[in-house]
Amino acid sequence: MSIPIIDFSPMLGDCPKARLEVAKQVDRSAREVGFMYLKNFGISPETMTAMKETAHRFFQQNEEIKNQFKFNQELNFGFHGVGKEGLDPTKPKDQKEAFTMRNATELAKNPELWPNDLYRQVCSDFFGDCQRLAKRLMSAFAVGLDLPTNFFTDKHTGELQTLRLLHYPPSEVEAEGQLGAGAHTDYGTLTLLYQDSSGGLEVLDNNGNWLSAPPIDGTIVINTGDLLSRWTNDLYRSTAHRVQVRSASAKSGRLSIAFFSDPDPDVVVETLPSCISEETPKKYPSITAENHILQKIAATN
Numbered sequence: 001m002s003i004p005i006i007d008f009s010p011m012l013g014d015c016p017k018a019r020l021e022v023a024k025q026v027d028r029s030a031r032e033v034g035f036m037y038l039k040n041f042g043i044s045p046e047t048m049t050a051m052k053e054t055a056h057r058f059f060q061q062n063e064e065i066k067n068q069f070k071f072n073q074e075l076n077f078g079f080h081g082v083g084k085e086g087l088d089p090t091k092p093k094d095q096k097e098a099f100t101m102r103n104a105t106e107l108a109k110n111p112e113l114w115p116n117d118l119y120r121q122v123c124s125d126f127f128g129d130c131q132r133l134a135k136r137l138m139s140a141f142a143v144g145l146d147l148p149t150n151f152f153t154d155k156h157t158g159e160l161q162t163l164r165l166l167h168y169p170p171s172e173v174e175a176e177g178q179l180g181a182g183a184h185t186d187y188g189t190l191t192l193l194y195q196d197s198s199g200g201l202e203v204l205d206n207n208g209n210w211l212s213a214p215p216i217d218g219t220i221v222i223n224t225g226d227l228l229s230r231w232t233n234d235l236y237r238s239t240a241h242r243v244q245v246r247s248a249s250a251k252s253g254r255l256s257i258a259f260f261s262d263p264d265p266d267v268v269v270e271t272l273p274s275c276i277s278e279e280t281p282k283k284y285p286s287i288t289a290e291n292h293i294l295q296k297i298a299a300t301n
Helices: 016-032 045-059 063-069 117-144 226-231 289-299
Strands: 005-007 035-039 077-080 097-102 162-168 181-184 190-195 201-204 210-212 219-224 241-243 254-261
Touching: 005 016, 016 035, 016 117, 045 097, 045 117, 045 162, 045 190, 045 254, 063 077, 117 162, 117 190, 117 254, 226 289
Parallel strands: 005 035
Antiparallel strands: 035 219, 077 097, 097 162, 162 254, 181 241, 190 219, 190 254, 201 210, 201 241
């Protein structure tokens, strides 16, 4: 299994034929791999650099300062320290720290939640950029599934869309099976992932082998999640992935920036009729996006 690299620029233009060709590539990647790299995806290098620098400045602060913005469970917003989350409940807690920002555009109205005004501005602007890219991708999925182009986009207004800054500091391996982020699938519709040059992301292939998904300059990683898999009766894959721990000998930590596009809380995710047949009967019961996400989050704590 190899992860394809897709030139997304035609999706930013007005040529229907070129947009259709890209939609076919996105659809094929979701069916066969569940992961893809996008280049020319519509977010400028300057914006990506500003977001990276903002994340670095926050994580370089001492724990006392970072803990002033301790994670708020109700809002799904704030700082998690190292070892506070375990994406694979069968393994030791993940060796990473994170700042989570659900519905960042709306919560930008509350300055008390944010480390400072610059952080708030950069992150909320980037959240909007990610929303626009996710919308274009969901339109491509709809085309591939022969649905109205707004089928998914109308169900993702931001209430459960989340931006996360993730830092994996160099650390001693504390226990057998220790990872930066344990093996997991993502919970929602799709994920956008910017990763720095450190590497460490691995994807599970069809034969049960872990393959490296290295950083590629000028690209962003996309993967499809559990709810999109439920919608399509597993026609679209939700592929397991993990992040290797940063060893104590590493010169620096790993930084990644993830945007999770999950449906609004009350959206009922029900298998598409076109994805059900005698050969592939319906696999999943209907569930609201909120209940699904809450069940998944509870399993990581």
